Amino acid sequence: MVNDFKKQIISVMDTRAEYLWGISNTLFNQPETAFKEYKACRILSEALEKAGYSVETGIGGLETAFRATIGEKTSPTIAILAEYDALVGLGHACGHNLIASAAVGAGMALAAIQPRIKGQIQVIGTPAEEGDGGKIILANAGVFSSIDAAMMFHPASKNMVLRQSLACSELKIEFLGKASHAAAAPEEGINALDALILTFNNINAIRQTLGPKDRVAGIILAGGEASNIIPAHTCAEFSVRSFTSTRRDEMVKNIIACAEAGAMAIGCQLKFEVNPGYKEIIPNKILAGLFKSNLESLGRVVVDPDSNERMGSTDMGDISHIIPAIHPYLAIAPENVAGHTVEFRDYCISEAGKSAMLDAAKALAMTAVDLLTNPEDLLKAKEELITALKP
Numbered sequence: 001m002v003n004d005f006k007k008q009i010i011s012v013m014d015t016r017a018e019y020l021w022g023i024s025n026t027l028f029n030q031p032e033t034a035f036k037e038y039k040a041c042r043i044l045s046e047a048l049e050k051a052g053y054s055v056e057t058g059i060g061g062l063e064t065a066f067r068a069t070i071g072e073k074t075s076p077t078i079a080i081l082a083e084y085d086a087l088v089g090l091g092h093a094c095g096h097n098l099i100a101s102a103a104v105g106a107g108m109a110l111a112a113i114q115p116r117i118k119g120q121i122q123v124i125g126t127p128a129e130e131g132d133g134g135k136i137i138l139a140n141a142g143v144f145s146s147i148d149a150a151m152m153f154h155p156a157s158k159n160m161v162l163r164q165s166l167a168c169s170e171l172k173i174e175f176l177g178k179a180s181h182a183a184a185a186p187e188e189g190i191n192a193l194d195a196l197i198l199t200f201n202n203i204n205a206i207r208q209t210l211g212p213k214d215r216v217a218g219i220i221l222a223g224g225e226a227s228n229i230i231p232a233h234t235c236a237e238f239s240v241r242s243f244t245s246t247r248r249d250e251m252v253k254n255i256i257a258c259a260e261a262g263a264m265a266i267g268c269q270l271k272f273e274v275n276p277g278y279k280e281i282i283p284n285k286i287l288a289g290l291f292k293s294n295l296e297s298l299g300r301v302v303v304d305p306d307s308n309e310r311m312g313s314t315d316m317g318d319i320s321h322i323i324p325a326i327h328p329y330l331a332i333a334p335e336n337v338a339g340h341t342v343e344f345r346d347y348c349i350s351e352a353g354k355s356a357m358l359d360a361a362k363a364l365a366m367t368a369v370d371l372l373t374n375p376e377d378l379l380k381a382k383e384e385l386i387t388a389l390k391p
């Protein structure tokens with residue numbers, strides 16, 4: 001029976017390939033950035049409505065979020081997540097057009113077999129992944145509280161199911177000193193720029209204690225007004241990342257200590273603000289195993305991430321700490337092409353992009369069938385997450 005469902009998923013996807021490709025290209029050609037994805041939200045939710053889903057938009061207080069639901073809430077609920085925000089100035093250079101059309105495709109294929117399987121499917125439209133944490137806002141509003149497992153795919157340069165992501169935070173620091181004439185009375189000033197420079201130097205001094213995936217990068221947002229005035233106010237922003245949110249939090253504390261030392265040496269007042277950012281992904285191995293065998297059955301070769309794998313951060317990390325989740329990657333570009341570049345953007349409307357989008361849609365739908373027809377696996381996936389979260 002499961003194999004019949006999977007055959008049907010493949011056939012639905014093959015017949016709707018051009019339709020989905022049309023959706024992907026429409027999104028690509030009219031990129032919308034965080035919280036302004038109005039057209040994308042409408043196009044995606046209308047497509048799901050046509051496929052038989054009941055759709056609510058504006059969920060969780062986010063105008064451009066949506067939830068499309070099919071099936072009774074009497075048994076497990078599996079969510080397929082769609083991202084559709086573009087990058088400021090770069091458009092769809094992260095391939096969220098492909099993520100969105102794959103989620104709709106998986107939704108359409110599951111709608112075709114849904115009357116014959118127990119359980120509910122939700123396709124959730126999650127805005128603002130590129131920095132504003134749309135999924136975290138939705139999770140805080142309870143959107144994921146009735147979901148048993150969540151899945152999505154992301155375009156990349158390799159096929160990988162277990163690649164991690166880094167936990168990240170942003171830290172903004174400000175120094176308040178005292179202005180004075182830089183030549184006539186420098187001794188009467190309190191130099192806020194010196195405190196900031198000491199902070200950068202202190203951070204550079206602790207770099208030797210950082211682990212291989214610990215990252216600190218900073219920029220100066222305000223460094224003074226004029227070279228003949230002792231700066232009374234300076235400001236910098238730091239991006240802090242690591243393998244785990246626990247380690248990231250430790251690093252944030254260390255960087256605050258570096259700033260406190262700078263402030264103390266100069267006699268400035270220090271103010272800081274921490275944006276908690278995203279947690280690291282805990283890829284669920286049960287879900288990843290099912291997704292991998294489905295992807296391999298479609299002819300894709302899946303590779304293990306290597307130990308020095310380059311990685312960024314995503315708000316899917318926070319979801320993976322709440323419910324079993326996967327965020328697998330499908331190759332659309334050669335290995336030397338990184339996301340968030342003009343080169344990667346070209347691959348987001350390429351034949352390789354189309355093929356990855358279709359394979360991802362099929363594998364997501366097939367994995368949802370696996371989970372709905374074998375609740376034992378869902379139970380094991382939940383137990384795995386409980387164990388992973390134990391301190």
Ligand SMILES: [Zn+2]
Nearest residue numbers: 094130339340
């Ligand atoms: Zn991105």
Ligand SMILES: [Zn+2]
Nearest residue numbers: 094095096154
């Ligand atoms: Zn992305």
